[in-house]
Amino acid sequence: MKGKKKQLLGFVGLALVFAMTAIAYSLPAPGAAAQDLNISVTVTAEEGSAKIIAPTDGAVLTGRTTTVSVSYNKIRSMTTTMTCKNASGEQVFEETRNANLTEPTGVANEQFTIAEGLGDVTCSAKTEARGLDGELYPDGVSFTFRAMNIPGGGTEDNPVKPPVNPDEPCEGPTCGKVDENNDPIVDVIVSDDVEQVSVQVYDADKNPVFVDKDGKETPLLTTKDAFKDGKLTITLPMSDYNAKPGKYVAYFTATNSKGEVVSVNEYWFEYMPKVETPGTGSIFKDLNLSRADYLVTGLVAFGAVAGFAVYLVFRKSRR
Numbered sequence: 001m002k003g004k005k006k007q008l009l010g011f012v013g014l015a016l017v018f019a020m021t022a023i024a025y026s027l028p029a030p031g032a033a034a035q036d037l038n039i040s041v042t043v044t045a046e047e048g049s050a051k052i053i054a055p056t057d058g059a060v061l062t063g064r065t066t067t068v069s070v071s072y073n074k075i076r077s078m079t080t081t082m083t084c085k086n087a088s089g090e091q092v093f094e095e096t097r098n099a100n101l102t103e104p105t106g107v108a109n110e111q112f113t114i115a116e117g118l119g120d121v122t123c124s125a126k127t128e129a130r131g132l133d134g135e136l137y138p139d140g141v142s143f144t145f146r147a148m149n150i151p152g153g154g155t156e157d158n159p160v161k162p163p164v165n166p167d168e169p170c171e172g173p174t175c176g177k178v179d180e181n182n183d184p185i186v187d188v189i190v191s192d193d194v195e196q197v198s199v200q201v202y203d204a205d206k207n208p209v210f211v212d213k214d215g216k217e218t219p220l221l222t223t224k225d226a227f228k229d230g231k232l233t234i235t236l237p238m239s240d241y242n243a244k245p246g247k248y249v250a251y252f253t254a255t256n257s258k259g260e261v262v263s264v265n266e267y268w269f270e271y272m273p274k275v276e277t278p279g280t281g282s283i284f285k286d287l288n289l290s291r292a293d294y295l296v297t298g299l300v301a302f303g304a305v306a307g308f309a310v311y312l313v314f315r316k317s318r319r
Helices: 002-026 030-039 291-318
Strands: 049-054 059-062 065-073 075-085 091-098 106-113 121-131 136-146 184-190 196-202 220-223 231-235 246-255 261-271
Touching: 049 075, 049 121, 049 136, 065 075, 065 121, 065 136, 075 106, 091 106, 091 121, 184 246, 184 261, 196 231, 220 231
Parallel strands: 059 136
Antiparallel strands: 049 065, 065 106, 075 091, 075 121, 121 136, 184 231, 196 220, 196 246, 246 261
16 A cells, blocks of 8 residues: 555655656746847837928029028038029039038038129028938939019919009919009119110010100110119000000010120010099099199089179179
């Protein structure tokens, strides 16, 4: 009996050993678990950025100087390049500046000045910034330098329209201004290179409007002494030439001190002659009398009639 008990205990003990061995084998070693944790940890550097905030893309600038401003973050070094081309596509300007960055985050400003006499040119500004993470962050914009510019000038498909009521100016990019004769008023911006601005208007059949009695063109001329802080206002005297209602285009031509053309702007607009209010038939309608004039005239007339009546009564009583 005792032998059977010892044999049973031996089997139980052996089973426990096998079970504990199996459990220990299935559990990972402490060193292996720590190694797996280290492999799963990844450290990523913060990304940088650089964006040109001025001039804006598509901007039209008047003059020869502009400041390119770049807002940057987490940047180590940066270069800015400006290039310009004339109307023929010829490159006429290129300069590159290395920014002197004292902080990794901020705004960098670089000033560029194109040569005098280039006229209207199309330019681009590009920046390349190297981030603290070693990556390259580029950005770029395109803009135009004009020796003369007409903000809000209309196009052939969308001409500037006169306000319905001149006393209540309309709003919008193609809403024009007119004077008391319904003649268009145009605001012009010019650079220091401009000495004179001439204007000629053409109708839908390309016939010039500003001509003398012999049909010779007589464009409007405005010289530099009429400019004020780089701005001038030109009224197109359509009514003086008995222009008919319709769509017209005005060509504004700017020349420098040498007589060279430095800028040409088109200005499309619709013209509507002023409609005169029909007369009421009064004999006084052309005398331009005010209400006070009418009152004084009436009192004088009343006094004259009353005096004549008193004279007749006095004369009759004498008889």
